[in-house]
Amino acid sequence: MAAKKPSLPDDVKRFIINGLAAFDTPSQVSAAVMEEFGLDVARQVVEAHDPTKFAGRNLAPKWREMFEASRTGFIEEATLVPIAHRGVRLRALQRMAQRAEAKGNLPLAAQLHKQAAEEVGNAYTNRRELTGKNGGPIQTEDRTTASLIEEAKRLGIDPATLGLS
Template identity: 45%
Template sequence: MAALKDEVKLYVVTALACFDSPTQVSVAVKEEFGLDVSRQQVSCYDPNTYVGRNLSQKWRTIFEETRAKFRATAEEIPIASKAFRLRGLARLAQKAENMRNLPLVASLYEQAAKEVGDIYVNKGKAEPSDQLPTPVQIIIGVKDGARKNDDPA
């Protein structure tokens, strides 16, 4: 393993703290710094892995602070916004319509309806309700397919 400069180590630690995979980080280091770093070497900078258990306190602190900040600012990521997702779905639906791909258009409309209807959001109330649920009676019967009339025998 080649020794990495602090600048590259910082890049690796912060990328891992933001939940990038070691493979993604390895490719990003190649693009950003022109260095070939194996994913195994990158894994050594994640204190949550077995190979990263001996990571120095300096890098461990940076990792933990970056991860906490990343989790706290998730709402700033555009795709976490409902409006952003709906605009993207609208663009995709328009392109699909222009291509006359009607099944895709229908599925995109369904996806948008689910998004607007908050199907992906848990809005359950924690406090108990004062009203009791209305009892429902369900009657199950067997119908003979060979008979023409609907009268039970």
């Protein structure tokens, strides 16, 4: 009879589930587990913690709920393309900065840290806030055809010349 493989500690399972919920691949999560915990966890074992995959169909309800909560939190503001989400970009920048530091490339690491700070500070958004007079709200006016005809008549303009009838 084959010996039963030891179960992963809960903190490692949480780490795996959060990584998968954030759309990291099983290979990326496996490498991250090795780096974070010093444990060599096979890609297939990692994939078994993803309830959206066939391999994760038997995931315990506790972990399934954690995955769903983590995934929902991750994609709440995300677009359909994961890299368009700030969290994905920051995670990638974090990985790159760690690699650059580990290889002694401190100028690149500093550049990546600066880029991450700019990302958090909304330097890479196209968001523009428009305001009305003196910084107040923009005033809008809804006008009906009847009110436009009345205004044209008041100004002595034939409404028909304006395409109003």
